Amino acid sequence: MIECYCAATTNSRKVLMMLEECGLAYQRRLVDLAGGEQRSAAYLALNPAGAVPLIIDADGPGGEPMTLAQSFAICLYLAEKSGRLLPGETRLRAEVLQWSAFGASDLAACTTGLYLLSRPGDEQQRGLAIMRDRLTRYLAVLDAQLAGSDFVTGDFSMADILIYPTLLAPFVVEVLRSGRAFNRIENWLKRMAERPAIARGM
Ligand SMILES: N[C@@H](CCC(=O)N[C@@H](CS)C(=O)NCC(=O)O)C(=O)O
Incomplete structure (x- = not known):
């Protein structure tokens, strides 16, 4: 169950x-x-x-x-x-995952932002504060996840790649460095930057 x-x-x-x-x-x-x-x-x-x-x-x-x-x-x-709703055939599976990611990331981020910013009484500054608070909360979750391991799920995986570039944006770095220390994330960022293939992908 x-x-x-x-x-x-x-x-x-x-x-x-x-x-x-x-x-x-x-x-x-x-x-x-x-x-x-x-x-x-x-x-x-x-x-x-x-x-x-x-x-x-x-x-x-x-x-x-x-x-x-x-x-x-x-x-x-x-x-x-x-064994349902996700084809085994590589091409079809990749296409289903592409549109799943579109729904889970692009669309969901856009609609969540719109929802948070459109609530009565929200103006730009309050909207920004809400999104910065949310990002700080997510960073705390990621920092805790990195306790005792070099990468997000232990060994290096696509999960590291799906998170890393997002955290390099200047407005994200500003939040990362603005309040509490996220030491594990900072160390993980250095480990990621040291990977030659990651550097080549920049
Ligand atoms: N990316 C997550 C988003 C989870 C999420 O933000 N859930 C919202 C409701 S849609 C929630 O539980 N909000 C409660 C809160 O933030 O206090 C997912 O897809 O599961």
């Missing part, structure tokens, strides 16, 4: 729709976002980013439980688990 921690949000719906389409057995665990449940110690222990969706698959790889956040990663996991 899969437990799906969710709320009435677009990213939660992606996972719920995926669970339904894949015919996987699951239970909804509604998270009270308005009441701040996502910031409770119990929830942060599951997802340090303090966000939904999240799944706990009691029957994960090797029969061990698997806890997973990020709607894109969850959908990919569910597709692979069920």
Whole structure:
């Protein structure tokens, strides 16, 4: 059985729709976002980013439980688990992943920004503060993830490549260096910059 921690949000719906389409057995665990449940110690222990969706698959790889956040990663996991909605053929699979990434990154970032900036009373400065706070929170999550390992998921992977260039933008560096120290991220940035292939890709 899969437990799906969710709320009435677009990213939660992606996972719920995926669970339904894949015919996987699951239970909804509604998270009270308005009441701040996502910031409770119990929830942060599951997802340090303090966000939904999240799944706990009691029957994960090797029969061990698997806890997973990020709607894109969850959908990919569910597709692979069920053998549905992600073709095996390389060309088709790459095309499906291309459009999945478009939805998860380009579109979602754009609509999240629009939502945050269009709430009543928000003007530009408040909008900027909201986005900087959010970025600081994400950086704290990444910094904690890098504890005890050289790269994001232990060994160097595409996850490092998907994060690294974003953190080099001057307005991101400004946030990175403006408040608390993100030492692990700073060290990881140096390790990434030292990789010849990464340097060649700049
Ligand atoms: N990139 C993440 C985004 C997760 C996210 O930001 N979830 C929002 C709802 S759509 C949330 O839980 N917000 C609560 C908060 O930030 O306090 C994903 O795709 O799962």
